[in-house]
Amino acid sequence: MNESKPAILIIDDDPGVCWALAAAARSMGYEAQTAADAAEGMAKLAAGGADVVVLDIQLPGLNGLEALPRIKADHPALPVVVITAFGTVETAVEAVKRGAFDYLLKPVDMETLKTVLAAAVGRRRGQRPAQPPPQATVSDSEIVGRCPAMQQVFKQIALVAASDMPVLIQGETGTGKELVARAIHRYSRRCSGPFVAVNCSLLAGDLVASELFGHEKGAFTGADRAAAGKVEMAEGGTLLLDEIGDLSEAGQGRLLRFLDGGEFYRVGSAEVRRADVRILAAANRPLRAAALAGRFRRDLFFRVSGVTVELPPLRDRPGDVDLLIDHFLAQCGAVGITDEARAALNRYSFPGNVRELRNAVARAVTMAGPQPVGLSHLPEAIARPAPIAEAASLEHWAELLLEEVLAADDERGYEHLMARWERPLLAAAMKRFRGNQARMAGALRMHRTTLRKKLRAYGLIEGGSEADS
Structure with a gap:
């Protein structure tokens, strides 16, 4: 050779x-x-x-x-x-x-x-020295997915678990951010330590310091005994700062001081304490954009985003809905599900993502009792025929889609609403032109690179497909 x-x-x-x-x-x-x-x-x-x-x-x-x-x-x-x-x-x-x-x-x-x-x-x-393999404990995971985007998430979990680098997990509400955080902890060297999660959106005023760093007896009205904060509770383990984008300005400042040196004070005490914890953060909207717009401290953003893991919404996970349906049915001990009910679940867009699907399946299993889950056991919004089939006009369909997105209270609702129009249009074009991307791009007056990206994003072609005929 x-x-x-x-x-x-x-x-x-x-x-x-x-x-x-x-x-x-x-x-x-x-x-x-x-x-x-x-x-x-x-x-x-x-x-x-x-x-x-x-x-x-x-x-x-x-x-x-x-x-x-x-x-x-x-x-x-x-x-x-x-x-x-x-x-x-x-x-x-x-x-x-x-x-x-x-x-x-x-x-x-x-x-x-x-x-x-x-x-x-x-x-x-x-001939650089080989890196020693990171240690991990293998156990069953509750994160389920076959689509390329979720496979990439699995890979990122494996790579970041081995270090103590801070990780920012971003994704819409219901995509499974805490599950990812728990998986990172489970496979890290800190797996024998505690996993502590705190919802930053619920912390306001003096509660921020007390909840994160604890307080001494008499530190404020109602403090009848000393209490450790979430940081101390997570000693030797992992602290998840959920919805960190909602943390108050004062809270951001206090957190940054702790991250800079690992030192903190309990409220009402002058004693310097230290804590050895790994920080994971989660946000349901892009934190970088908030930092650039001045709505979140830039220095704190860079401290918590050593690595960013992006979780895809369920609508961008082609093929995973059936996998998740079966997973949740098994969790609930269901007898089974009818083809009609499964089809209805697949038609629905799930603006509330995996959490909404899980709750829908759990409710349906309860309603079905000893019988297989049928269409009548599903929530009405899911059980009804697809909007385009029941709509007398495009205007009616648009109204139905708009109500669906507004009900989910999603900040990216308009983007998701537009995606509901675009995917069926591109699917129809794929059928009309028999998958010929060159002809599609010409007919739609769209650059072929842009078209290919959209087809991949909607799961209409495989990730590496370059077929034009």
């Missing part, structure tokens, strides 16, 4: 995937070879070595997660890029824990692959 060229070894049992990944590697000037299973791959490593390994998880015989630690034991400095078609939080955490250089989702985006390969080759050729 020509040692002047970086060598990539691809281990995957799908010949088509091997061909595509090898072609991408060769287009970068690298040499590429393939193996159909872990045993063949490890034999090729032993015989000739490689600069980077691309390793699929689902392999015949020894799977990728089992092969990964063996490869790293024999070749500690060798970067291994793990790929999988169906990841979970546990899969992502386990891959990172066992030493994966990176974790990519199928179908693999070729531009992302090239970026990762270049970084991995740089690591290998530079």
